Amino acid sequence: MNQDEIFDAIVVGTGISGGWAAKELTEKGLKTLVLERGPMVKHIEDYPTMHDDPWDYPLKGQLSKEDKEKYHVQKRVNWAPTEDSKHFFVNDLEHPYVETKRFDWIRGYQVGGRSLTWGRQSYRWSDIDFEANKKEGIGLDWPVRYKDIAPWYDKVEEYIGVSGETLGLDVLPDGIFQPAMKLNCVEEDFKNNVAEKFEDGRLITIGRAAHITDPNATFEGRGTCQNRDRCWRGCPFGGYFSSNSSTLPAAERTGNMTLRPNSIVYEVIYDDNTKKATGVKIIDAETNEKIEFKAKVIFLCASAMASVGILLQSKS
Structure with missing residues (x-):
């Protein structure tokens, strides 16, 4: 990958907003670098528990005492995570945060982010x-x-x-x-x-x-919901909308997307002369190497907290 290349756009994050930004930008012809702090998750291929049954687990899908400690913050909301989905949730002991009062924060550090585990409820504001x-x-x-x-x-x-x-x-x-x-x-x-x-x-x-429910509908390779109640393990049918099943493949098909996982963005590069952002700085999560990438437009789609954190580390 040429680090001196100037992309048309950089998208930070691959969750619902990042995946959508990648799709829209690449379909408009922009050469787009998409950065994700976590590892790659390919649709279907990287859903290891998608066909498991509750009896395949010692506690029928519930977390062990040890794992409850690892996810002690996210378990406060009761529904997340479980044994069959914990690989799509952040370990709270490895990624702690300070609370002055209780603040429940669900996090997923992988390609697709929380689009793999969200509740799919979709309502319009009036x-x-x-x-x-x-x-x-x-x-x-x-x-x-x-x-x-x-x-x-x-x-x-x-x-x-x-x-x-x-x-x-x-x-x-x-x-x-x-x-x-x-x-x-x-x-x-x-x-x-x-x-x-x-x-x-x-x-x-x-x-x-x-969820897709119309068997006659066509959604570029996605099938209908099978009512299996195994949504957050990764839906191999694609009935459940996620970045992995929908927007990222659409961006990939354009030939304009470069997806780089294991890339922790920690700063937006700001040019004092032009008064514009010109790129981002990352840490490679596997090698610890610090790298800079440049683009004409920067989209921060790293979730509310992480996007704000990147901005706070970028300029006083």
Whole structure:
């Protein structure tokens, strides 16, 4: 890899936002370097537990006492991680952080980041959300409204595949939906009882999830959700939207992406003369070598905390 090459763009991070940035930039013809601090994870090939059953594990998928210590921060949210998915979560003992008060932070250091383990729930904000600050006199007013963002919601939903039920609610705008997943018999009974006993408009609906459910839909090699409930192990069918199954392969197909895993970005290079960012500095996670890469545009998609951390290390 030529370190003297000046890329059109550098994208830091390969999670949902990084994968999407890589796709959009490369499809527009920009030669793009995509940097990920963790190791490579290839779709299907690097999902080691994707077909395991609970009885394949000594504790039926639950973490051992020793592993609970390794993931003691993330285990506070109860659902993450488990024995079959722990390889996609950061070891809290190796990567600690200081809390002045409790702050739960889920982290995944690998190509695909947390797109491999997110809950897939995908909802549109309404003008009730965009106007809340202004109406309540809190913070700053949003500079946009729903009508400004709606076309972009359309673009994303059409590409990733979001299943859900059309409801016509102002508070929860409808989107471009795949067929809704079915409620089970208990959920259906609960839904009917709520509708019968309350007259204030409250209702029960299935969650809007980034899963492909239409068997006739085509999503560039992705298949439909198989309802296996093994999503965060890596979905070999591609029904579950992740960077690994969708946006990064799309970027790769353009021939314009250079993906470099094991690259810990620690600083954005700033030119005092031009008043612009000109590149990034990385530490190679395998060799500890410090390397600089240059580009005309820098996208920080390293998650909220890490992106801010990089900026704080870059310029006072």
